[in-house]
Amino acid sequence: MNNFDVVIIGGGTAGLILARELGKKKHKTLVLDRKKDLLEFSFNTLGSFLNLKEFDLTEGVVAQEINTISLHSKNMKRKVKSDLYILDKKKVHIELLNSLDPEYVVIKTGIDIKSITKKNNTFTTVIDKNKEAYFGKIFIDASGTNAVISKKVGLRSKKVDLATGVEYNVKYLGNPAEGHLLIGKVYQGGYGWIFPLKNQRAIIGFGTFDDEIVKGLKERLHKILELPNIKKLVVKDNEKVEGGSIPITPVLDKFVLHNLVCVGDSVSQVNPIVGEGYKFIFEAALIASKAIHKSLENKNLNHLTEYETDWKNRFLLNYQRSKRSQERFFKYSQNNFLMDYILFLSKFVSDKRAVRSLSGEYGLDKV
Known part of the structure; x- marks a missing residue:
């Protein structure tokens, strides 16, 4: 039965x-x-701030440990010290x-x-x-x-609204313990990411909330790969693309x-x-x-x-x-000046508080 x-x-x-x-x-x-x-x-890796012991997981699930997150807008960069895992799903x-x-x-x-x-x-x-x-x-x-x-x-x-992303596993030229989050007009209301892996590899991806942008997501990621600051960090050496969606209802x-x-x-x-x-x-x-x-x-x-x-x-x-915050980000992220200004102001926020925001736990710590 x-x-x-x-x-x-x-x-x-x-x-x-x-x-x-x-x-x-x-x-x-x-x-x-x-x-x-x-x-x-559809995706084989992800970045996470979770505590492995809290969920009875071992370090065997970790693809790479990250100790620094760099936030990039068109003209600004902010480094945040943080403990972040890139997980092997x-x-x-x-x-x-x-x-x-x-x-x-x-x-x-x-x-x-x-x-x-x-x-x-x-x-x-x-x-x-x-x-x-x-x-x-x-x-x-x-x-x-x-x-x-x-x-x-x-x-x-x-009917569900979705955020959709695509990514490549590429050769990585940067610091293996430094992850990157990318914002600004070129990402057209979405954002990009570079997650280092072991053996000088990394995941580079681009995600968006906009249904119109989703239609050409792979081509837009190709254009991002040609940006000078991105070419300093990664080299695309294969054609295997991965992709998936999450709900944003x-x-x-x-x-x-x-x-x-x-x-x-x-x-x-x-x-x-x-x-x-x-x-x-x-x-x-x-x-x-x-x-x-x-x-x-x-x-x-x-x-x-x-x-x-x-x-x-x-x-x-x-x-x-x-x-x-998501709705404001979608509205303002296509303005490079605003993104530069926001990232500039973020430099006056402690790393601890910045990590709270990045991890989705902001508001819980007033330090």
Whole structure:
């Protein structure tokens, strides 16, 4: 029988963290993912300020450690001392998969969920494209930007605004411990990044919120690669391009409906200003896992709303502020003079406070 305590739709970051935590608590958990290979990604690296120990990850997931972030506008540069990791997504997910307790966690791949059914205001099953049903006491939508269930039940709008990026793995000529964030008119409302890797390699990318710019994103990245300041740092030596999207919808704070719980990109839990989801999605998943465990232990679904309450207490005000900052950035970033001026003013802000802003945690430290 396909009957479980918890059924998770999505075997990505949020789904695997939840499966790990629920398996630790000895809850029978099923993870369903439409991909056949859970280690297949559109992006293979990302920058993150997360604390590895906090999420039970080892340094084996780190592609490179960064101690300096350089912010570049057209005519200004600001260096910020910071501890930042460039993560290897494949290694992160391998560690998460290896941490699952096979006695309690089952993974099924190649499963395309199409609907969810309920009886007396309680969801009872999810059904795949082959009409096979999977039964659970609690269901979790961790399906990422696809938002397979959260869209169907109205927790997330069916039309979603996305930020999209493309990147190349290139030869790197700069300091291997220095990452770069690039802003200004040439990025047309978006931003660029250079993330060093080992062996004199780096990731250079360009992302934007503008649907019109997205249409020619690869060509625009090629033009950026020809800029004099960029050519001093990287040399493109291959044609393999990677790309992906994250949601930039309005900040949401409703994640629970009856016995359905939504985590991660399915309810836009990427921080709006930094576009780095792992740190925030990991933490949201841990918060959700505690509420789910409590609900199953006490046989009381009302405890699921504690996830919403705890998430709001931890993140809501910061996310709302980040969203306002995102909107201002989109408006002002196409003006080189403004970007130069903002970067100049940032030199009067301490590194510690600048890192708070870059990490999406600003406002928490008044130093």
